[in-house]
Amino acid sequence: MTTATxxxxxxxxxxxxxxxxxPAMTSLVGILIVLPFVPARDIVVHWGTSGPDGYxxxxxxxxxxxxxxxIAPVAFGIPLLATRGELPSVLQxxxxxxSLAVSGLLAVIGVWVVxxxxxxxxxxxxxTGLVPALGVAAVLGALGWxxxxxxxxxxxxxxxxxxxxxxxxxxxxxxxxxxxxxPGIVVIALLIVVTAVVAVIATxxxxxxxxALVCVxxxxxxxxxxxxxxxxxxxxxxxTVRSAAxxxxxxxxxxxxxxxxxxxxxxxxEFGGWGIRFGRGRRLGIVMRSGEALEVxxxxxxxxxxxxxxAGTAARLLxxxxxxxxxxxxxxxxx
Amino acid sequence: MLLRIDPTSGEALFDQxxxxxxxxxxxxxxxxxxRLPAARELAASLDINVHTVLRAYQELRDEGLVDLRRGxxxxxxxxxxxxxxxxxxxxxxxxxASRLGVAPATLVAMIREAYPS
Numbered sequence: 001m002t003t004a005t006x007x008x009x010x011x012x013x014x015x016x017x018x019x020x021x022x023p024a025m026t027s028l029v030g031i032l033i034v035l036p037f038v039p040a041r042d043i044v045v046h047w048g049t050s051g052p053d054g055y056x057x058x059x060x061x062x063x064x065x066x067x068x069x070x071i072a073p074v075a076f077g078i079p080l081l082a083t084r085g086e087l088p089s090v091l092q093x094x095x096x097x098x099s100l101a102v103s104g105l106l107a108v109i110g111v112w113v114v115x116x117x118x119x120x121x122x123x124x125x126x127x128t129g130l131v132p133a134l135g136v137a138a139v140l141g142a143l144g145w146x147x148x149x150x151x152x153x154x155x156x157x158x159x160x161x162x163x164x165x166x167x168x169x170x171x172x173x174x175x176x177x178x179x180x181x182x183p184g185i186v187v188i189a190l191l192i193v194v195t196a197v198v199a200v201i202a203t204x205x206x207x208x209x210x211x212a213l214v215c216v217x218x219x220x221x222x223x224x225x226x227x228x229x230x231x232x233x234x235x236x237x238x239x240t241v242r243s244a245a246x247x248x249x250x251x252x253x254x255x256x257x258x259x260x261x262x263x264x265x266x267x268x269x270e271f272g273g274w275g276i277r278f279g280r281g282r283r284l285g286i287v288m289r290s291g292e293a294l295e296v297x298x299x300x301x302x303x304x305x306x307x308x309x310x311a312g313t314a315a316r317l318l319x320x321x322x323x324x325x326x327x328x329x330x331x332x333x334x335x
Numbered sequence: 336m337l338l339r340i341d342p343t344s345g346e347a348l349f350d351q352x353x354x355x356x357x358x359x360x361x362x363x364x365x366x367x368x369x370r371l372p373a374a375r376e377l378a379a380s381l382d383i384n385v386h387t388v389l390r391a392y393q394e395l396r397d398e399g400l401v402d403l404r405r406g407x408x409x410x411x412x413x414x415x416x417x418x419x420x421x422x423x424x425x426x427x428x429x430x431x432a433s434r435l436g437v438a439p440a441t442l443v444a445m446i447r448e449a450y451p452s
Contacts, residue, residue, distance in 0.1 A: 164337075172339035173380040175372050235380040310364055313337050 013147040016084055019096030020077040023103035026140070027069025030107030031062060034114040038062055043117045047126050058114065065110040072102040079268060082181070086290055087152040089269030096148050101141030108133035152269075158261035158295035158303075161315035163323055173235040174317045178288045178308040180228040180274060188224050192217045227275045230286055232294065232306050234314045236321055239296050241286050241306050248276065250284065252296050252304050254325035259297040260318035262311045266290055279305070294318075336364050336371075340381055348383055352391035360400065360415045361422075371401065371409035 038058045045061050046054025076099035080092060112129035116122075166172060179185070199213035222245075229244035238254040267290045271277035277285040282302040283295075294311035296304045296318060308314070338355040340348055359365040371377070374392060378385040392409045395401040401409045432442045 166339065167341055167343070169343035170339055170341040171381050171383075172337060173372075173377065174337045176336070233380065236382070237380070310336075313364070317337065 012149045014084075015080050015088060015092050015096045015148055016077070018144045018148050019080045019099040020073045022144070023073045023076075023099045024069070026100065026103040026107050027065070027073070030069065030110050031065050033111050034062060034065070037114055037118060039114075039118065039120075041120060043113065044123050045113065052123055058117075061110075061113060065106070068106045068110070069103060072099045072106070075099075076102075078187075079273070082183075083266070083268050083290060086266045086269060088149045089266060090151045091268045091272055093145060093148045093151055095268075097141045097144035100144035101137040104140035105133045105137035108136045158259070158263040158297070160259050160261040161312060161319050163319040164313070164316040166320050171236065172317055172320075173233065174310075174314045175234075176232040176308040176310055176314060178230050178232060178286070178306065180288050184274065185224070185228060188220065188228070192220045192224070195220065228288070230288070230306070230308075232286075232308050232314065234317045234321065236324075238321065238325075239294075239304065239314075239318055241304065250286070250304055252298055254318075254321045256298050256300070257296055257318060257322035257325070258299045260315040260322060261295050261297075262315050263293050263295045263305065264291060265293040265305060265307050336369075338377070338381070340383065342383075348387045349390040349394060352381075352383075352388060353394045356391070356395055357400065360411065365411050365415065367411050367413045367415050369411045370407075371411070373408055 041058065042055045043058045043061060044052040044054065045056045045064070046052070048054075076095045080095055080099075083092065086092075109129055112124070112133065116124040116129065164172070180188075195213075196217035199210075199216060202210040202213050225245040226243045226248060231242050231244075233240045233242075236254060237251075238257060239252045239260075240249065241251075242249040265271070265285070265287060267274060267287055270283075271279045271285045271287045274287055274289075277287050279285050283305050284302065285293075285305040286307065287305070288307045291307065292309060292311050293305050293307040294314050296315075298304065336356075336359045338352060338359070340351040340355065342348065344351070356365065356371065365371075371392065372380075374385050374388040378388045381388075392401060392403060395409070396403045399412060399414045402412050403409050429439075429442070432439075437445075
């Protein structure tokens with residue numbers, strides 16, 4: 001009997017544990033270590049190029065450690081959680097290992113800042129903190145990489161679709177819609193609201209000197225509208241993928257279609273993220289989620305990939321349309 | 336959603352288009368709340384007159400399958416979710432008709448005949 005898991009001699013820890021749980025625990029351990037040693041006075045919390053230049057009460061620094069400790073598990077954890085059903089890829093391994101390394105780096109620096117300043121007026125040299133922090137980060141990063149599952153090579157083979165039988169005079173159109181997963185849209189929408197509020201407040205407080213901040217929510221809104229909602233249309237003219245804003249728009253003409261098929265997309269493994277993405281082998285991806293996708297090979301060697309439900313039907317119609325266009329059979333004129 | 340029409344079949348184009356929408360609802364490719372394409376765009380991609388599309392949409396509205404609202408276009412209504420047990424019964428019926436060599440059109444006519452009005 002054969003099993004799906006390859007023979008292994010070392011532990012395989014889930015990526016979410018390495019990239020989220022362990023980093024959060026590392027941050028927590030750092031805080032627990034310094035808690036008994038927090039002095040009731042101001043300490044140096046920031047170093048500039050010419051030495052210490054920032055002071056704050058020690059207890060606020062510990063709160064800061066908690067906030068900083070959440071950065072890596074959250075920033076690296078969101079893409080890991082969103083793709084946890086996929087076969088592991090190199091990028092996911094890297095995200096998890098870097099998350100653990102960054103948490104280790106920040107935790108050691110935090111511990112060094114507090115423990116190094118137990119005596120009032122004595123501030124240790126920066127390198128005495130930075131060197132061990134980088135060392136711990138390297139060790140944790142390597143450990144995270146070593147513990148994480150072996151990446152599975154990307155073997156994306158689009159399955160060519162059997163043409164949809166259409167009688168000679170018959171016309172058909174397939175229309176599908178696809179958008180970024182709802183949690184992603186919610187996160188971006190929240191970012192837009194928060195940055196808009198911050199921009200308005202900052203503009204008011206600074207008498208307009210920071211007015212340019214208003215650009216941030218506007219740019220985010222434009223990005224949301226141009227990259228997160230798509231209409232996919234297959235008809236006699238070929239394949240057209242168009243954003244909710246009408247632009248950008250990608251088109252593969254029927255005569256240019258070498259093959260239409262379906263594929264299973266792994267967001268991080270194949271395209272490195274969501275949105276309009278370039279994958280290996282001149283594949284342009286409109287990647288809104290993992291899973292079922294339409295893949296159209298262009299005669300020029302490039303490919304257009306769109307993650308959309310019912311992609312099989314679209315691929316079948318495009319196969320027919322491509323065959324018709326290739327044989328030079330024009331559809332009958334308007335009746 | 337896949338919408339297909341055959342101008343050479345003799346059946347009115349708007350009837351074919353309405354039937355195509357019904358078929359997609361039956362297949363589950365169109366669900367309540369889904370939007371049908373704008374009439375002008377659909378007419379362009381199928382190379383038919385925009386009034387033909389509008390007439391099909393009106394036919395579907397009269398059946399209660401779509402909602403036509405200015406600005407929102409044609410939206411599939413909740414009625415598009417047929418009861419599960421009915422779907423199963425229809426599949427059995429269609430399979431039986433096919434086994435007995437009854438043509439789809441004949442089966443539809445038989446159902447229409449049997450329907451209590």
